[in-house]
Amino acid sequence: MTEKPQKKPSARSWKQDPEAVRADILRAARAEFAEHGLSGARVQDIAERIKTSKRMIFYYFGDKEGLYRAVLEAEYKSVRQAESELNLEGLAPLEALQKLVEFTFDHHRANPEFIRLVMIENIHNARHLKELQNLASTSSAAISQLERICAAGKAAGVFRADVSPLVLHWQISAMSFFNVANENTFRTNFGADLFAAEGQAQLRREAVRSILSAVRP
Amino acid sequence: MTEKPQKKPSARSWKQDPEAVRADILRAARAEFAEHGLSGARVQDIAERIKTSKRMIFYYFGDKEGLYRAVLEAEYKSVRQAESELNLEGLAPLEALQKLVEFTFDHHRANPEFIRLVMIENIHNARHLKELQNLASTSSAAISQLERICAAGKAAGVFRADVSPLVLHWQISAMSFFNVANENTFRTNFGADLFAAEGQAQLRREAVRSILSAVRP
DNA sequence: CCCAAAATGAACCGCACGGTTAATTCAGTC
DNA sequence: GACTGAATTAACCGTGCGGTTCATTTTGGG
Numbered sequence: 174m175t176e177k178p179q180k181k182p183s184a185r186s187w188k189q190d191p192e193a194v195r196a197d198i199l200r201a202a203r204a205e206f207a208e209h210g211l212s213g214a215r216v217q218d219i220a221e222r223i224k225t226s227k228r229m230i231f232y233y234f235g236d237k238e239g240l241y242r243a244v245l246e247a248e249y250k251s252v253r254q255a256e257s258e259l260n261l262e263g264l265a266p267l268e269a270l271q272k273l274v275e276f277t278f279d280h281h282r283a284n285p286e287f288i289r290l291v292m293i294e295n296i297h298n299a300r301h302l303k304e305l306q307n308l309a310s311t312s313s314a315a316i317s318q319l320e321r322i323c324a325a326g327k328a329a330g331v332f333r334a335d336v337s338p339l340v341l342h343w344q345i346s347a348m349s350f351f352n353v354a355n356e357n358t359f360r361t362n363f364g365a366d367l368f369a370a371e372g373q374a375q376l377r378r379e380a381v382r383s384i385l386s387a388v389r390p
Numbered sequence: 391m392t393e394k395p396q397k398k399p400s401a402r403s404w405k406q407d408p409e410a411v412r413a414d415i416l417r418a419a420r421a422e423f424a425e426h427g428l429s430g431a432r433v434q435d436i437a438e439r440i441k442t443s444k445r446m447i448f449y450y451f452g453d454k455e456g457l458y459r460a461v462l463e464a465e466y467k468s469v470r471q472a473e474s475e476l477n478l479e480g481l482a483p484l485e486a487l488q489k490l491v492e493f494t495f496d497h498h499r500a501n502p503e504f505i506r507l508v509m510i511e512n513i514h515n516a517r518h519l520k521e522l523q524n525l526a527s528t529s530s531a532a533i534s535q536l537e538r539i540c541a542a543g544k545a546a547g548v549f550r551a552d553v554s555p556l557v558l559h560w561q562i563s564a565m566s567f568f569n570v571a572n573e574n575t576f577r578t579n580f581g582a583d584l585f586a587a588e589g590q591a592q593l594r595r596e597a598v599r600s601i602l603s604a605v606r607p
Numbered sequence: 608c609c610c611a612a613a614a615t616g617a618a619c620c621g622c623a624c625g626g627t628t629a630a631t632t633c634a635g636t637c
Numbered sequence: 638g639a640c641t642g643a644a645t646t647a648a649c650c651g652t653g654c655g656g657t658t659c660a661t662t663t664t665g666g667g
Contacts, residue, residue: 213429217654227654302574303578337596347569347572358508358511358516379604432625433625446644612663615662618657620655621657623655629649631645
């Protein structure tokens with residue numbers, strides 16, 4: 174379950190690889206927190222997911238909330254990293270916007286654990302997220318992408334003059350997030366069709382359509 | 391905190407009003423579950439919110455999950471009731487659709503406890519919602535409203551021929567739900583502007599715009 | 608080889624929390 | 638006004654869980 178890349182290949186090294194243990198704990202904790210929430214997660218169960226003891230978790234992360242905070246921070250960093258790697262250079266504004274919507278839609282779908290952590294964090298009124306000041310600086314790359322796209326779109330006359338990048342981000346996030354976050358209640362209430370392959374393709378197309386048609390002058 | 395309407399005004403009646411107690415417990419439990427989630431909620435705290443004992447809760451609802459289920463069911467019923475009271479008779483399709491979006495947006499904003507219960511239920515993969523077969527029959531009134539609007543809109547030639555009421559409901563719900571559910575993380579990441587009065591008005595307008603412009607032929 | 612510091616293991620602790628037992632009070636009935 | 642069943646209270650219980658103690662092993666430096 175846990176290969177250790179150990180930077181210094183100290184030959185017969187057998188145990189004692191703090192960084193790998195830390196990383197293992199983080200992964201296991203992410204899964205456990207995403208599955209059961211903060212109060213629902215059991216420290217014991219996190220330890221049992223990997224080959225370590227409860228003791229180690231408190232040793233490295235202090236307490237349960239400290240571990241939760243570490244998971245949250247790592248996850249946000251990783252997601253923002255992925256966001257920043259989307260390259261929209263050289264695309265016309267409408268094309269760029271379409272690609273951004275499709276990317277966001279797909280990226281949310283591909284990262285349900287992150288979605289669940291954000292849901293959980295909202296249940297807690299973002300109390301823990303607020304304490305992560307390291308994150309404050311790196312405000313999402315998606316916003317700056319949208320700002321560039323909007324500026325270009327307005328300059329080219331293909332966007333309304335009063336489109337707001339922030340509102341656009343809100344709309345794109347809303348559909349992409351809801352699609353994953355509320356899948357279970359939605360399918361229970363209205364059937365599973367929208368969550369099969371064709372249904373998802375349709376929702377993706379319609380999300381693109383509603384965003385693109387809303388920015389037109 | 392808890393006036394009792396007692397059907398039979400038996401003069402000096404002092405206590406012993408089961409229905410009122412049940413209703414009190416339900417209200418207190420809704421608040422507690424909405425605030426802390428299923429595992430985070432404390433039965434003791436629910437009892438302390440009103441003037442009753444932990445024992446009463448188990449007496450009336452069996453166990454913690456039974457109480458949670460009762461809260462969920464009552465809340466869904468109440469929300470569907472409110473939905474069904476929206477009257478769109480005599481409006482042109484586009485106007486009707488606009489009213490429906492505005493109503494949904496406002497209704498979500500006005501019922502944060504319901505939103506939080508749905509979030510919590512999604513964390514639990516809708517496990518408890520699925521067990522509420524009483525609800526299965528009464529599938530949302532919003533869908534049938536949308537079906538009527540879409541039929542009229544297509545007949546009048548103001549809607550695309552392939553708009554799907556279900557997809558439309560998905561989009562409207564997504565924005566309305568996200569707006570409340572993710573307020574805390576969104577404002578932490580991107581500032582509070584969108585959640586002040588003017589910001590909310592703007593989001594409401596833009597939600598309407600994106601839906602209306604997406605159904606046009 | 609020795610020693611201090613870091614890392615780990617095993618067993619333990621206090622208590623909060625869901626749930627129960629058993630006794631008491633109330634409302635209506637004859 | 639004694640009887641009955643429903644409603645209510647107070648006290649209790651078992652244990653799961655977050656967190657700790659203490660001892661032991663491993664690592665790296667002189």
